[in-house]
Amino acid sequence: MNSEETKPTDFIREAVAEDLKNGRFNYVRTRLPPEPNGYLHIGHVKAFMIDYLIAKENNGELILRFDDTNPTKEETEFVDAIIEDARWLGIEWKEVTFASDYFALLYDWAVQLVKKGLAYVDDQSPEEVSVNRGTFTEPGKESPYRNRSVEENLDLLERMKNGEFPDGSRVLRAKIDMSHPNINMRDPVMYRIIHEPAHHRTGNKWKIYPLYDWSHGQNDAMEGITHSLCSLEYLNHRPLYEWFLEQLDVFRSRQIEFARLNLNYTVMSKRKLRRLVEENYVNGWDDPRMPTLRGMRRRGYTAEAIVDFVQRMGISTVATSNAGVIADIAFLESRVRDDLNKHSLRRMAVLKPLKVVIDNYPDDLVEEMDAVNNPEDPNAGTRKIPFSKVLYIEQDDFRETPPPKYYRLYPGNEVRLRYAYFIKCAHVVKNENGEVVEVHVTYDPTTRGGDSPDGRKVKSTIHWVSARHAKEAEIRMYDRLFTKEDPEEGEDGFLACLNPNSLSVHTGYVEPRLAQTKPGDRFQFERQGYFCTDPDSTDDNPVFNLTVSLKDTWAKIEKKSK
């Protein structure tokens, strides 16, 4: 970041700067608190970047702390996946910790609250707890067990910890105010009893597990986290967050909330994503159509583009949808194009081949044409592409009867074959169904390289591949997964508006240079889009994924004229 650029500023950065200035803190430490119960998606990136960058910008530290307080949901598989994805994004942390690292200390703190008369063991059933919590308009009722002696509470808590009671039979609750207008303050549950399954790290050692409210803030204090940045849904929890720290008289971390990030034309909830995978609407968590980081990575999105997108989205407290801020996927795509345009090697590939025969070209001649690898980057150099009498061009680049404004190949029209020659369409060959299967053209030998010595212009340049030299390849074209901007609306509505054309597989031809490619390689297929080599790719059967198409002005014109 150079000095020309104005520093990114937002209400969180301002608050952090203010805290440093007025001495509330003299350092900055943030934490990244994923729950290891699923794969990361684009929505997570916002929180990740905020936590990472705010620490970094202030010469502070980031701690990656897994929020593993619920053994019924969390798995080691996901901690590994989350670490891998976060690294891929370029996020760096000082250390990795787990909420479960602090279970023993947290228990001590709970004992302290019990001793101060600020927490008690409640024997009510879950149903009773719920009923007695009251409603938005009516206050709750105090539990009959609320005023037990400290000694009895201590004894019961100890026995809960030792596993003497069955799941659901008792909880530890903070003693606050059962008629508080903020329901989170109506004696929130701190510990519940869970015997099975074993915790992914602590095994069967613990029979009681803390809830989020009785864990997160305490862990923040234990780790000296200065700024605990979270999403808007936790705003209502802040009074409780602060109450605990105050009663405990420990380090006072500051919680600040911001709006989550979402994308249109996709779903982000874990439940819905899981259904897509488990019911085989997509081919796994890393399906290129998924908004997961693994999916986007396989699709060919770069970490740089994703981070740039998230950065440019900014931060706010706007809360007009339950999903937070909903970004237009077109904006993400524009960041991807911007990045890939500068860095991708250009190649020629024909997705839907149409055979072209140059009638006046020598049968056995093969010429090597010079092509530039990236017009945006002179250092990318040039390459040779073989040219011969029989070629493949894109079906879309030929029309027997051209619509208005169409200036590609059609009978009588002259176009340029990129880096090769001008050709003019002479006649066509059709099959028994009347479909054009072969286009015959003549070429102008004086236009080699693509320029006419007589200064003659053509309106169109099309890409091609030499039939004899091209390599067959599988090309997977992707479109948005859903046809509606907000697939969430309605019950199973999100499945009802799945886009049936979100994946289409083509067998095309690519220039010989593309025969040696390895998974993750990125290219621009000229005039079509950015593609990357899929992990399924082999030397015998190269497989390419569409990352994002190029802007298609002709498609727009054509659509408008309809």
Add this chain to the structure above:
RNA sequence: UGGGGCGUGGUGCAAGGGCAGCACACCAGCCUUUGGAGCUGUGGAUCUUGGUUCGAAUCCAGGCGCCCCAGCCA
């Protein structure tokens, strides 16, 4: 319904009492050996009502709308 939060072009974010601006999208044009990229330009917004003020997107009050909270989820 009680509590809390939020309302700026289609979308996202600025303007922190002084000319409402940027990006994406959209539209028009220029340029072009990618109908790509690039460049230029047009259109379009302060939820509403009232108040304070010379002056309000900004401060105040009311209204309206949307979002969050009644898990032993996070």
